[in-house]
Amino acid sequence: MSGVSRQLVFEKIAHLVLALIAAIAVAPVIGIIIFLFIKGGPALTPEFLTSMPTNGMKAGGIFPAIVGTLYLVLGTIVFAVPVGTLAAVYLTEYATQGRLTRYIRLAIANMAGVPSVVYGLFGLGLFVLLLQMGTSLLAGSLTLGLLVLPVVITAAEEALLAVPQSFRQASLALGATRWQTIRRVVLPNAIPGIITGTVLAVGRAAGETAAIMFTVAAFFLPTLPDSPFSQAMALPYHLYTISTQVPGMPEEIKWGTALVLLLLVLSFTLTAAVVRARFRRKRRW
Amino acid sequence: MRTAQKIKEVLIGKLILACGVLSIAVVVLIFVFLLRDAFSLFDSYPLIDFITGRNWYPISEPPVFGILPLVLGSLLVTAIAILLAIPLGVGTAIYIAEVAPGWLKEILKPLMEIVAAIPSVVLAFIGLTLLAPYLQGLLDLNTGLTALTGGIMLAFMALPTIVSIAEDAINAVPRSYREGSLAMGATRWQTTGRVVVPAAMSGISASVMLGIGRAIGETMVVLMVTGNAAVMPTSADSVLKPVRTLTGTIAQEMGEAVFNGPHYFALFAIGLVLFVITFAVNWIADLVLYRYREGE
Numbered sequence: 159m160s161g162v163s164r165q166l167v168f169e170k171i172a173h174l175v176l177a178l179i180a181a182i183a184v185a186p187v188i189g190i191i192i193f194l195f196i197k198g199g200p201a202l203t204p205e206f207l208t209s210m211p212t213n214g215m216k217a218g219g220i221f222p223a224i225v226g227t228l229y230l231v232l233g234t235i236v237f238a239v240p241v242g243t244l245a246a247v248y249l250t251e252y253a254t255q256g257r258l259t260r261y262i263r264l265a266i267a268n269m270a271g272v273p274s275v276v277y278g279l280f281g282l283g284l285f286v287l288l289l290q291m292g293t294s295l296l297a298g299s300l301t302l303g304l305l306v307l308p309v310v311i312t313a314a315e316e317a318l319l320a321v322p323q324s325f326r327q328a329s330l331a332l333g334a335t336r337w338q339t340i341r342r343v344v345l346p347n348a349i350p351g352i353i354t355g356t357v358l359a360v361g362r363a364a365g366e367t368a369a370i371m372f373t374v375a376a377f378f379l380p381t382l383p384d385s386p387f388s389q390a391m392a393l394p395y396h397l398y399t400i401s402t403q404v405p406g407m408p409e410e411i412k413w414g415t416a417l418v419l420l421l422l423v424l425s426f427t428l429t430a431a432v433v434r435a436r437f438r439r440k441r442r443w
Numbered sequence: 444m445r446t447a448q449k450i451k452e453v454l455i456g457k458l459i460l461a462c463g464v465l466s467i468a469v470v471v472l473i474f475v476f477l478l479r480d481a482f483s484l485f486d487s488y489p490l491i492d493f494i495t496g497r498n499w500y501p502i503s504e505p506p507v508f509g510i511l512p513l514v515l516g517s518l519l520v521t522a523i524a525i526l527l528a529i530p531l532g533v534g535t536a537i538y539i540a541e542v543a544p545g546w547l548k549e550i551l552k553p554l555m556e557i558v559a560a561i562p563s564v565v566l567a568f569i570g571l572t573l574l575a576p577y578l579q580g581l582l583d584l585n586t587g588l589t590a591l592t593g594g595i596m597l598a599f600m601a602l603p604t605i606v607s608i609a610e611d612a613i614n615a616v617p618r619s620y621r622e623g624s625l626a627m628g629a630t631r632w633q634t635t636g637r638v639v640v641p642a643a644m645s646g647i648s649a650s651v652m653l654g655i656g657r658a659i660g661e662t663m664v665v666l667m668v669t670g671n672a673a674v675m676p677t678s679a680d681s682v683l684k685p686v687r688t689l690t691g692t693i694a695q696e697m698g699e700a701v702f703n704g705p706h707y708f709a710l711f712a713i714g715l716v717l718f719v720i721t722f723a724v725n726w727i728a729d730l731v732l733y734r735y736r737e738g739e
Contacts, residue, residue: 245463
């Protein structure tokens with residue numbers, strides 16, 4: 159065989175090996191989703207989603223955990239979206255490319271890398287204990303808000319950068335101030351990107367466990383939370399406790415809870431992807 | 444411009460600046476908080492014993508807070524994860540960027556995004572209910588909750604980070620490099636292996652660093668599938684035995700630790716160790732990525 163054709167055979171083999179590697183990398187996720195649907199699907203009845211757990215969690219539904227997670231997510235975005243968006247406004251509209259900007263970017267990169275359990279410790283030390291919020295929805299939401307801040311900032315920044323410079327110049331030339339330009343011209347054009355970031359942050363917050371363990375989550379509560387200072391049950395923590403701390407837990411409830419959490423989080427991820435895709439297609443400039 | 448409006452502009456500018464620097468403040472605050480509580484421990488418990496102690500008995504009398512087994516546990520699980528994730532992640536990235544046809548990319552990339560989106564507690568649950576019993580049967584172990592089980596799950600979780608950043612790095616290699624190589628008569632594979640991948644190496648190493656950071660900091664998976672035995676993982680078969688990690692210890696014990704007691708402070712000290720490790724890993728990755736962006 160000549161050198162060239164040997165090289166081509168070698169290339170075919172190499173590409174085949176790479177394809178195999180890629181297949182091994184993505185096969186588990188397909189398997190996991192199929193398994194969750196098969197084993198958790200039968201548990202997904204309306205009663206399961208809308209009733210309280212009974213008999214020490216071994217029967218009944220997961221309603222309070224769903225409600226708790228929705229409250230937590232709401233609290234998280236109420237804090238993280240305005241703050242994160244304004245931080246992105248600072249980076250794109252106000253900051254000069256100096257040392258401060260470089261430090262801010264380094265800090266954001268590091269916030270994204272801090273383990274969630276460390277956020278949990280920090281939330282416990284600052285919000286729960288020092289600021290005396292107690293184990294509460296408020297403390298949990300603020301902790302999660304910090305945790306998702308890098309996600310919001312990064313998405314908002316990308317959206318703001320995509321607004322053409324000429325829009326700003328036109329607005330300023332008409333006599334608008336810097337803030338008027340940002341509020342009436344730049345931000346409205348960046349809304350889809352900001353929504354994408356928000357939805358991604360929601361997905362992240364909804365699935366987070368370690369950060370809420372010591373700041374808000376309760377093993378079981380007989381009633382729904384009624385104020386920001388209430389403790390709450392939450393889906394991820396519920397899945398953790400029923401799969402590790404409750405002996406004799408029916409398999410179906412565990413798989414059902416895992417499936418509900420997965421569907422909730424994936425629905426947010428999918429929404430973000432759709433918003434992003436539509437935004438890219440509809441952009442007129 | 445009216446004065447009221449001028450004042451409003453200035454105030455809003457200040458508010459925006461405050462939000463901008465908040466991230467710096469948060470990182471510093473986290474560090475200060477961890478440091479403060481960690482030092483409360485070192486007032487009564489020698490730092491050297493904390494770092495080099497081979498025993499972790501937090502509730503014995505007197506308590507012993509040696510984190511060496513936990514550090515080694517974290518390193519072992521992370522090492523297993525990264526040994527599996529590097530070939531899988533970098534291979535997948537090369538495949539997506541250089542080999543796969545367009546339609547296949549459109550399937551592979553969203554699948555990776557789904558992996559990144561799955562909550563860690565769901566993956567931990569899968570590891571606990573499917574992988575652990577499977578490995579236990581396959582390898583004839585006393586328990587399926589081992590360092591290997593944790594490592595496999597963490598490898599899977601680190602994949603999306605490695606694939607997406609390594610793929611970006613490969614895509615960022617200028618077209619002219621490829622064209623030059625092909626024009627010299629190199630095959631596609633020679634071009635990929637000898638020109639494109641070496642040119643993307645700094646980005647690929649950054650992706651691996653970030654993958655390591657992700658694996659060291661992950662909590663729920665190691666908490667639920669590594670068995671949480673605080674023993675020194677130094678024997679030959681430690682890979683197939685339960686281990687306990689830094690993150691798992693905090694998650695497991697914080698609920699029981701008495702507020703402002705030695706145990707509480709010791710867990711914050713572990714948090715500090717974790718913070719320093721992940722900060723260093725991310726910082727190095729950032730430096731590498733920054734240099735390579737500058738080089739473009």
